[in-house]
Amino acid sequence: xxxxxxxxxxxxxxxxxxxxxxxxxxxxxxxxxxxxxxxxxxxxxxxxxxxxxxxxxxxxxxxxxxxxxxxxxxxxxxxxxxxxxxxxxxxxxxxxxxxxxxxxxxxxxxxxxxxxxxxxxxxxxxxxxxxxxxxxxx
Numbered sequence: 001x002x003x004x005x006x007x008x009x010x011x012x013x014x015x016x017x018x019x020x021x022x023x024x025x026x027x028x029x030x031x032x033x034x035x036x037x038x039x040x041x042x043x044x045x046x047x048x049x050x051x052x053x054x055x056x057x058x059x060x061x062x063x064x065x066x067x068x069x070x071x072x073x074x075x076x077x078x079x080x081x082x083x084x085x086x087x088x089x090x091x092x093x094x095x096x097x098x099x100x101x102x103x104x105x106x107x108x109x110x111x112x113x114x115x116x117x118x119x120x121x122x123x124x125x126x127x128x129x130x131x132x133x134x135x136x137x138x
Contacts (some may be wrong), residue, residue: 001066002030002136003111003125005120006042007101009060019121022138026119031064037116041106070110078109081129108133 004027011023030036038060039066046060047053057067082101089097104122108130116136120126127133 001037001116003034003116004036005037005107005118005122007121008119009038009042009046011121019138026136027063027065035066037066037068039070039107039110041070043067045103070106071113073113074084074106074109077112078105081105081109085129096137098109
């Protein structure tokens with residue numbers, strides 16, 4: 001199984017995306033292999049910008065992608081990584097980060113606890129805060 005970051009779905013749906021081919025190939029490879037999945041956090045992110053949010057899950061599943069809930073076991077590594085992020089951000093910029101974890105931290109923690117690779121075009125946070133997760137990037 002490969003977990004897909006939200007941006008993979010966005011790039012696969014955006015004809016002008018510089019990562020269109022990579023995103024579609026990544027999804028196809030995952031679906032034809034051990035499986036490709038997104039979690040509820042990614043679905044929520046997609047729904048925010050979609051004209052028909054009620055159809056997002058159906059559309060994603062039509063690509064052969066499995067839609068998963070975030071396991072409760074991801075809570076602790078998500079919180080630990082986000083706490084480190086907040087501390088670094090404060091020390092480096094003097095600015096506070098939001099109190100609640102950002103979506104990438106839920107996605108990274110999910111991949112980490114499952115031992116799955118993560119496909120993303122946004123590798124910075126994942127490499128820094130989830131170094132044990134194997135990333136597939138463009």
